Structure formats: C-alpha cells, structure tokens
Amino acid sequence: MNNKTKATWMLAAALSLMLAACGNERAAEPPAPTESPKPTDSKKPVETKKPTESSGDSSVVPAPPVTSANSESAKDAKTEKEKEAKAKETKETKETKETKTTKDKPNMSEPADKQSQPSGATGAVSDNGKAGVSGPKNPAAAVTDGKTKEPPATGTGDRKALSWYYMKKPKGQVPNFPAETKSFTKDMKALWVGTGKKVYLTIDTGGPLGDIDTLVKSLKDNKVKANFFIAGYNVKKNPDFIRTLVADGHLIANHTMTHTDMNTQTDEQVRKEIEDYAKLYKDVTGKDIQPYFRFPYGRYNTHLLKMVSDMGYTSVFWSTAMRDWEPRKNGAEDPYNDIMNNLHDGNIILMHQGSPENIQALDKIIKAVKKAGYEFALLSDIEPPK
Numbered sequence: 001m002n003n004k005t006k007a008t009w010m011l012a013a014a015l016s017l018m019l020a021a022c023g024n025e026r027a028a029e030p031p032a033p034t035e036s037p038k039p040t041d042s043k044k045p046v047e048t049k050k051p052t053e054s055s056g057d058s059s060v061v062p063a064p065p066v067t068s069a070n071s072e073s074a075k076d077a078k079t080e081k082e083k084e085a086k087a088k089e090t091k092e093t094k095e096t097k098e099t100k101t102t103k104d105k106p107n108m109s110e111p112a113d114k115q116s117q118p119s120g121a122t123g124a125v126s127d128n129g130k131a132g133v134s135g136p137k138n139p140a141a142a143v144t145d146g147k148t149k150e151p152p153a154t155g156t157g158d159r160k161a162l163s164w165y166y167m168k169k170p171k172g173q174v175p176n177f178p179a180e181t182k183s184f185t186k187d188m189k190a191l192w193v194g195t196g197k198k199v200y201l202t203i204d205t206g207g208p209l210g211d212i213d214t215l216v217k218s219l220k221d222n223k224v225k226a227n228f229f230i231a232g233y234n235v236k237k238n239p240d241f242i243r244t245l246v247a248d249g250h251l252i253a254n255h256t257m258t259h260t261d262m263n264t265q266t267d268e269q270v271r272k273e274i275e276d277y278a279k280l281y282k283d284v285t286g287k288d289i290q291p292y293f294r295f296p297y298g299r300y301n302t303h304l305l306k307m308v309s310d311m312g313y314t315s316v317f318w319s320t321a322m323r324d325w326e327p328r329k330n331g332a333e334d335p336y337n338d339i340m341n342n343l344h345d346g347n348i349i350l351m352h353q354g355s356p357e358n359i360q361a362l363d364k365i366i367k368a369v370k371k372a373g374y375e376f377a378l379l380s381d382i383e384p385p386k
C-alpha cells in the first residue's frame with residue numbers, strides 16, 4: 001500500500017488497538033481465545049504466594065508484548081498487520097466487550113514476542129505505560145498464524161484464558177496483582193515477585209535475538225546473572241548463544257518451542273512444546289533444563305498452570321514489564337525509567353531481548369539497580385512458596 005494508505009491504516013489500527021487494548025498485554029495475542037471477563041473470584045483458596053494486592057492504586061501499566069522493535073519484526077509486521085486488521089474486525093467486537101469488563105486490569109503482560117506478534121501493531125500504540133489498558137491489545141497479531149487457531153480449550157472454569165498483568169504502585173512499592181492469583185493453589189507453583197533486596201532480571205527471547213554481544217558483555221562486565229526465557233526456535237537458530245549463556249552462569253528456562261499462546265493449544269500440544277524444549281536444551285548444552293517455565297505472552301489458564309507444575313515446572317510471571325516490543329520514544333531512557341520507577345523488593349523484571357533500547361540501556365540499568373541497594377539473583381534463589 002502506499003504511504004498514505006498505510007498511514008491511514010496505521011492510525012485506524014492504533015485507535016482500535018488503544019481501545020481494545022488496554023488491558024492486555026501481550027500484544028499480539030494469538031487468536032484470542034476468548035477471554036471472558038474475569039472472574040473475580042473472591043473466595044477461593046488463597047494462593048500461596050505472595051503479596052497480593054490490596055486495593056490500591058494502580059497506575060496501570062500497560063503491558064508489553066514483546067515483540068520487538070526490530071527490523072526483523074518490522075517486516076513481518078506489515079503483513080501481519082494486514083492480517084490482523086482483518087482479524088481484528090471480527091474480534092474486535094468481542095474484545096470490546098471484554099475490554100469493558102476487564103477494565104480494571106491494567107497492566108502489563110508479556111509482550112508478545114516473536115513472530116506471532118505483530119509487532120508493528122503493537123507499536124502503534126505508543127503510550128507507554130500509561131495505562132488503562134483494557135483489552136487485549138493487539139489481538140490482531142494473534143491471528144497471524146492461522147494454525148493456532150483451533151483452540152481447544154478455551155473457555156470456562158479452569159480453562160478460562162487469562163493474561164498476566166499487574167498494577168503499578170508508587171515507586172518502591174510492590175505492585176498489585178490480578179485477582180485470579182488468589183485462586184492459585186500451591187500445587188500450581190507460580191511466581192511473580194520475590195522478596196527482599198533482590199531483583200530477578202528475566203530476559204525474554206520469544207522474538208528477535210538482537211544485539212547479543214552487547215547483552216552478554218553488559219551482564220558480564222557487571223558480574224550479573226540473568227534468567228533467560230528463550231523460545232526453542234531461537235535456541236535452534238543460535239545454539240552457541242545458549243552455550244555462552246550457560247558458560248557464563250545464567251539460568252535458561254523453558255519458554256516453549258514456538259512461542260505461541262498456550263491457551264490455543266491442546267494439552268498434548270502444550271506438553272510437547274515443553275518436552276521438546278527440554279530435549280533441545282539437553283542436546284545443545286548437555287544439561288538438564290532448569291525447572292522454570294514462562295507462558296508466552298503471559299497467556300495462561302489455571303488448568304495449564306497445574307499441568308505445567310505437574311511436569312515439574314514453576315511458572316514465572318513478572319512484576320515489571322515494559323512496552324518494549326515497539327520502538328521507544330526516548331530511546332534507552334525509556335527502559336531505564338520504566339525499570340527504575342517500578343523497582344521494588346523481589347522485583348521480577350521482564351525485558352525483551354529484541355528491543356535495541358533495552359540492550360543499550362542494560363549496563364546503565366544494572367548499575368543503577370545495584371546502586372539502589374539491590375542484588376541481581378537467579379530464579380532458583382527464590383524460595384518456593386510454602
């Protein structure tokens with residue numbers, strides 16, 4: 001399309017995204033499994049973990065889909081957008097409704113990384129953080145790959161599709177988390193924040209690999225160990241990168257082979273995504289995978305939480321995320337500010353590797369976090385919920 005058309009299209013897309021989106025984070029979600037208004041359950045067994053929220057204020061942070069701001073993705077983005085646009089039309093209605101109901105959710109979820117995400121689309125929404133997000137953000141993206149579409153189980157009960165997010169609080173305070181966390185049981189083994197003066201940097205590579213050298217160097221120069229959730233297709237693409245990370249002492253965890261929305265997969269497919277990943281990891285590194293898992297885009301349901309837990313994994317969400325799947329308005333200042341302004345005890349930070357600004361800012365972020373009195377730690381240092 002020509003520029004004008006494109007511009008018009010983008011504008012329209014941006015508007016609809018803003019409307020739809022606000023709530024969810026992941027940008028591109030896959031065919032949206034219909035998310036229903038969340039259940040705010042009140043009673044339910046309280047979950048094991050942490051600090052749940054209280055009421056609080058929430059400045060909601062929009063969640064970031066991971067995708068990337070990179071060129072690579074930018075390319076795909078175009079086509080994806082087109083697809084999305086179509087998809088959107090259909091979806092939108094649905095979403096809009098959902099959005100309304102879910103309005104209270106603010107914040108961040110995992111950005112969608114990878115290809116499935118329409119990066120571009122997400123990009124369109126550029127309000128970084130502000131919040132109010134409510135609906136699925138770019139749903140469109142999701143549609144991109146038609147194959148994921150026949151989701152099996154969506155729906156209701158413990159299969160109700162959920163998206164991770166959190167509600168930001170004033171600087172230094174632990175955010176509030178979704179009401180559904182109250183229904184998590186101990187045997188679901190989920191983590192989203194730790195405690196104490198520790199920060200868990202989790203780097204998501206569901207999308208582009210980006211500037212690997214600077215990334216590895218920034219961590220090494222500062223003697224920091226990070227936690228990586230690298231999609232299997234990226235492990236295949238650059239096995240040496242994985243070996244380097246292992247040699248440097250970083251923790252690499254399971255993020256599925258294809259980085260698709262697990263809500264759209266059958267149990268059997270989910271199991272295979274995870275088992276294939278573990279096998280690949282072993283082939284590449286000679287070691288067993290660490291028992292941590294992250295749902296792509298933060299899209300999950302409690303049935304899957306339990307299933308993944310039964311497979312031996314702890315599911316890791318986050319307490320800080322950024323809209324880093326799109327170009328940052330102020331360059332490397334944005335990730336720096338996003339992180340420093342939400343720094344809190346036990347902070348599990350989600351950062352997408354494919355964002356050039358993240359990598360540019362990494363050295364500065366690490367130094368500032370340390371200066372603020374925090375120590376970088378591995379997920380394996382977090383005490384499991386009792």
Ligand SMILES: [Zn+2]
Pocket residue numbers: 066110111112113204205206207229255259295296297
């Ligand atoms: Zn991811």
